[in-house]
Amino acid sequence: MLTARRAVLAALALAFAASAHAAGDVEAGRIKANTCMGCHGIPNYNNAYPTYRVPRLGGQHPEYIVAALKEYREGKRPHPTMHAQATALSDQDVDDIAAYLAKAPAHK
Numbered sequence: 001m002l003t004a005r006r007a008v009l010a011a012l013a014l015a016f017a018a019s020a021h022a023a024g025d026v027e028a029g030r031i032k033a034n035t036c037m038g039c040h041g042i043p044n045y046n047n048a049y050p051t052y053r054v055p056r057l058g059g060q061h062p063e064y065i066v067a068a069l070k071e072y073r074e075g076k077r078p079h080p081t082m083h084a085q086a087t088a089l090s091d092q093d094v095d096d097i098a099a100y101l102a103k104a105p106a107h108k
């Protein structure tokens with residue numbers, strides 16, 4: 001009887017951990033995304049110098065951001081700058097940043 005209760009509690013704890021992970025933490029993501037905004041948070045999405053286009057991230061689907069960052073990290077999507085950025089991120093960082101960016105205004 002006690003064992004059954006433990007099993008139920010363990011299952012509940014697992015379910016909670018899984019959903020919390022999938023959601024990402026918007027507030028943590030806001031802080032973690034600070035360095036990204038040096039490039040991605042510029043009006044017209046043009047870097048100042050050297051001039052190059054930077055994709056808009058604010059308001060994107062979180063799944064899209066997560067997929068892009070993991071592809072950069074694993075080198076499946078080649079780009080030296082973004083590979084260097086993504087290499088520093090854990091899976092949790094990626095989820096948090098994606099959760100934040102999905103809610104950020106479109107000009108970010």
Ligand code: HEC
Binds near residue numbers: 038054069079081
């Ligand atoms: C030094 C400038 C710079 C910094 C800093 C930077 N990025 Fe990028 N990012 C770029 C450029 C340039 C591209 C376009 C790369 C390409 O063509 O694949 C890009 C592409 C992306 C993409 C793909 C978007 C799309 O629509 O394809 C994502 C997602 C992204 N960056 C997220 C981030 C995150 C999150 C951070 C912070 C951890 C970050 N970037 C930091 C310059 C930067």
